[in-house]
Amino acid sequence: MDAKTERIIYLDHAATSWPKPPEVIEAVREAMVHDGANPGRGSHRMAVSAGRIVFEARKALAELFRIANPNDIALTFNTTIALNMAIKGCLKPGDHVVATAVEHNAVRRPLEHLKRTIGVKVTYVETDERGRLDPTRVREALLPDTKLVIVNHSSNLLGSILPVAEIGTMTRKRGIRLLVDAAQSAGILPIDVEAMGIDLLAFPGHKGLLGPQGTGGLYIHPEVNLEPILHGGTGSQSEAAEQPDVRPDRYESGTVNTPGLAGLAAGVRYILHETVEKIYNKEWSLAQRLMEGLSAIGNVRVLGPEPGEPRTGIVSFIIGSADPSETAFILDRHYGIAVRAGFHCTPLAHGTAGTAATGAVRASVGHSTTEADVDALIAAAKEISRYY
Numbered sequence: 001m002d003a004k005t006e007r008i009i010y011l012d013h014a015a016t017s018w019p020k021p022p023e024v025i026e027a028v029r030e031a032m033v034h035d036g037a038n039p040g041r042g043s044h045r046m047a048v049s050a051g052r053i054v055f056e057a058r059k060a061l062a063e064l065f066r067i068a069n070p071n072d073i074a075l076t077f078n079t080t081i082a083l084n085m086a087i088k089g090c091l092k093p094g095d096h097v098v099a100t101a102v103e104h105n106a107v108r109r110p111l112e113h114l115k116r117t118i119g120v121k122v123t124y125v126e127t128d129e130r131g132r133l134d135p136t137r138v139r140e141a142l143l144p145d146t147k148l149v150i151v152n153h154s155s156n157l158l159g160s161i162l163p164v165a166e167i168g169t170m171t172r173k174r175g176i177r178l179l180v181d182a183a184q185s186a187g188i189l190p191i192d193v194e195a196m197g198i199d200l201l202a203f204p205g206h207k208g209l210l211g212p213q214g215t216g217g218l219y220i221h222p223e224v225n226l227e228p229i230l231h232g233g234t235g236s237q238s239e240a241a242e243q244p245d246v247r248p249d250r251y252e253s254g255t256v257n258t259p260g261l262a263g264l265a266a267g268v269r270y271i272l273h274e275t276v277e278k279i280y281n282k283e284w285s286l287a288q289r290l291m292e293g294l295s296a297i298g299n300v301r302v303l304g305p306e307p308g309e310p311r312t313g314i315v316s317f318i319i320g321s322a323d324p325s326e327t328a329f330i331l332d333r334h335y336g337i338a339v340r341a342g343f344h345c346t347p348l349a350h351g352t353a354g355t356a357a358t359g360a361v362r363a364s365v366g367h368s369t370t371e372a373d374v375d376a377l378i379a380a381a382k383e384i385s386r387y388y
Contacts (some may be wrong), residue, residue: 009337009373013366014156014184014314016206016213021270021367024210024263031262039258040235050258057261058248060268062275064209065201066192067219074218074251075261079183081105082202082218086179087111087150089226090200093118095147098138100162101126102155102349104222107181111150121145129353130305131160132304135167142170148177148337153185157312157349157362158304159287161189168197183207184312187271188280208279209271211264211368214257277340279367283313286365286374290315293378297385303353303360313365316344316353319381320388324361327384331361335380339363 010018011247031053037046039054054075062070076082087110091097099107101124105364114120127133138149149171154161164180171178179200182191193323197217207216220226228243232253237244244250269280280354291307294300305311313386319327328341342359343350350356 006336009335010364010365011369011373011377012338012340013207013369014022014362014364015340017208017210017366018213018334019368020210022268022307023270024212024266027266028212028259028263031259035258035262038235038255041255045213051267053258053262054256057265057268060272061217062264064187064191064196064268064272065219069222069247071221071247072220074220074248075256076216077214077257078206078216078217079181079202082216083107083179083181084110085218085226085229086200086202086220087148088114088229090148090177090179090224091118091120091229092147093120094245095143096121096123096143097150098123098125099147099150100124100133100138100152100348101352102131102133102158102160102162102346103150103152104156104181104183105345105347106183107150108348109150115183120130124348127160127162127352130303131155131158131162131349131352132305133160133162135163135170138167139170141161142174142176146174146176148179150179150181152183153183153189153191154312154314155304155318155346155349156184157344157346157360158228158353159184159311159316160305160352161185161310161312164198171199172197184314187276188312190276190280190282193219193221198225200226201243205260205267207364209264210267212260212279215260216263218251220247220251228253230254241265274367280312282367283369284311285364286369287311287313287315289371290363290365290374290377293375294381297378297382299385300381300388303355313369314362315358315364316360316362317381318355318358318360319385322384322388324359327361330384331380335376337380339377 039050058070186203201219205211234249324341
C-alpha cells in the first residue's frame with residue numbers, strides 16, 4: 001500500500017494537530033481563492049476583504065482568551081517568535097528573570113542569549129520530577145530587581161499543568177510581569193488573561209487551536225510597552241521613519257499569513273463551539289487510558305503526573321532498555337503509529353524527569369484521537385517490550 005494512503009494512527013498532536021477540521025481547510029482554500037490580496041496594504045475590495053479575515057482571527061482569539069481589546073494581540077508565525085518578542089522586548093541589562101525547570105528552548109535559549117549579551121540574570125525554579133510546581137518556590141526566587149516571571153502553562157514533555165493563576169496573583173501584587181507559554185495549553189485549558197494575571201501570553205495557532213502551521217500570536221497587556229524586535233512596513237504611517245506606536249501595527253511588521261489566519265479563525269470558532277472544557281475532558285480521559293495501559297506493562301516507565309491528576313494529553317514513556325528513537329521508528333514502520341522521540345527541545349524538563357541521558361518517547365492525543373488509537377499504541381508497546 002502507498003505510504004500516503006496507508007492509515008496513520010497520529011499521536012503527535014503536541015507537535016502539531018492533525019487532521020485539521022474540515023472547516024479549517026475550507027477557510028484556507030476560500031482565502032486563497034477569493035481573498036488573496038495583501039491586508040492593510042490597499043483600499044481596493046480584495047485588500048479590505050483580506051483585512052477583515054485578519055481582524056476576525058484576532059477577534060476570535062480575544063474571545064477565547066477573554067481579551068478585552070483584540071488589537072492587544074500581535075499575530076506571529078509561531079510561539080517561538082512570540083516568546084522572543086516578549087522576552088527581548090521586555091528585558092534590559094541587569095534585569096532578573098524567574099523561569100521554571102520545565103521550559104522549552106524557545107524560552108531558555110533567548111534567556112541564555114540575554115545572559116551572555118546584556119547581563120540578564122536568570123533563576124530556574126525546580127519542579128518535582130513529575131513536573132509539578134509549588135508556587136511558593138517562585139515567590140522565594142523573586143528578587144528586588146525581578147522584572148519578569150516566565151511559566152510554561154503545560155510541559156511539552158510531562159503534560160503537567162503549572163499553577164499560572166496562583167503565580168499571576170503573586171506577580172500582580174509585586175508589579176512583576178508574567179509571561180505564559182501556552183504552546184501546549186491554548187485551546188485545551190481555560191485561559192482568562194485578566195483573571196489569571198497574565199501580562200504576556202504566547203501561543204501557537206497550529207496545535208490546540210487547530211489552525212495551520214505558520215500562525216500564532218502574543219497577547220500584550222495594554223499597560224505593557226514592549227520594545228519591538230522587528231521593524232519595517234506595517235501598512236500604516238508609512239511616511240514615518242520610526243515604528244508606529246499604535247497597536248497591533250507596532251508589533252506586526254511585514255505581511256501576515258492571511259490564508260493561515262483564515263484557517264486559525266475557523267479553528268478557534270470550532271473550539272468555542274465545542275468548548276475548551278469538553279476538549280480537555282476528552283484528552284484527559286484518553287491520556288488516563290494510555291497511562292494505565294502503559295503502566296500495566298512491566299518494564300515501561302511513564303513520565304509526568306500520577307494517574308488521576310490534572311494533565312494535558314501528553315504521555316511520555318520509556319520501554320525498558322530500548323532507545324526512544326528506535327521505539328518511535330518501530331512504532332512508525334511496523335505499526336503505523338506516529339509519535340515523537342528524543343529530547344523535545346526541552347533539556348530542562350528532561351533533567352527534571354531524570355531522562356537527560358536517554359530522552360523519551362512522547363505520545364500526545366488530540367481532538368481526533370479515539371480510544372482505539374490509544375489501545376493500538378498500548379498493544380504495540382506491549383509487543384515491543386518483550387525484546388527489551
